[in-house]
Amino acid sequence: PQALAAGLPHLNPADPAAKALGYTDDAAKLTAAKEPTYKKGDDCANCALFQSAQASGGYGPCAAFPGKDVHEKGWCRAHSPKT
Numbered sequence: 001p002q003a004l005a006a007g008l009p010h011l012n013p014a015d016p017a018a019k020a021l022g023y024t025d026d027a028a029k030l031t032a033a034k035e036p037t038y039k040k041g042d043d044c045a046n047c048a049l050f051q052s053a054q055a056s057g058g059y060g061p062c063a064a065f066p067g068k069d070v071h072e073k074g075w076c077r078a079h080s081p082k083t
Contacts (some may be wrong), residue, residue: 007061009068011023021071044060045073047081048082
């Protein structure tokens with residue numbers, strides 16, 4: 001049997017694209033004072049851009065960061081609540 005392919009590289013919060021959108025891999029550390037658009041409870045797992053079907057080990061692909069996996073408990077300014 002063939003092993004499952006490894007996921008994409010994890011997005012580093014220091015990455016220029018991550019910094020541009022204020023990405024953090026721990027949304028619980030955010031405050032409205034630091035990120036005015038952040039709402040308590042928002043995270044990658046409940047964002048429409050997060051591809052949860054491909055997620056594994058707490059990380060999954062995100063349409064805002066092509067070629068990288070983001071943490072399901074992360075957050076960025078592109079957050080768009082699932083409807």
